[in-house]
Amino acid sequence: MLALVQRVSEARVxxxxxxxxxxxxxxxxxxxxxxxxxxxxxxxxVDKLLKLRIFSDHAGKMNRSVVDIGGGLLIVSQFTLAADVSGGNRPSFTGAAGPELGRRLYEKVLELARARHPQVAAGQFGADMKVSLTNDGPVTIPLQIA
Structure with missing residues (x-):
């Protein structure tokens, strides 16, 4: 599973x-x-998201998690994270799960996150979404979960 995590001061879909x-x-x-x-x-x-220490503590060091700061999670499906452009300039998305598996696992991530964290918002699977954010830092972390 691939994820791109951005520390934000606000975000919406x-x-x-x-x-x-x-x-x-x-x-x-x-x-x-x-x-x-x-x-x-x-x-x-979900475990990694809740424990990832990328928020500043009182000394300005990245030492606090989203749980520690009482922050929100906005979870958005994005199959294009699996894009492969090694064969040319047009991306191939064969590295992404098909729509049925992709939807099921996206909904599982939401279910698990909502069971463990009080502030979880979501995008809409398969929709044409407009995502707006203010990246705080900026801090952007790619994750690959095996």
Whole structure:
């Protein structure tokens, strides 16, 4: 499972001009399931997100998690994280899970995150989404969960 985590001071997702998910300070997480991924990878991703220490402590060091700061999670599906451009200039997305598995694992990530964290917002799987964010830092961390 692939993810791109961005520390944000705010973020939101719109579909057809309507806000479907929004948070203040926290993490914007773009998620892509890969073929062969299971609920195990979904659980490992949620564990990592909740423990990832990328927020500043009183000394200005990255030492606090989204849980520690009481921040939100905005989780958005994004199959393009699996893009492969090694064969040319047009990306191939064969490294992304098919729509059925991708949706199931995205929904599993949301289910697990909501069970363990009070502030979880989401995009809309398969929709044409407009994502707005204020990256804080900027801090952007790619994750690959095996």
């Amino acid at each position: 719109e579909v057809d001009g309507q806000v479907v998910g929004a948070i203040g300070a926290g993490l914007l997480v773009l998620v892509c399931a890969e073929p062969g991924d299971t609920d195990l990878q979904a659980g490992k991703l």
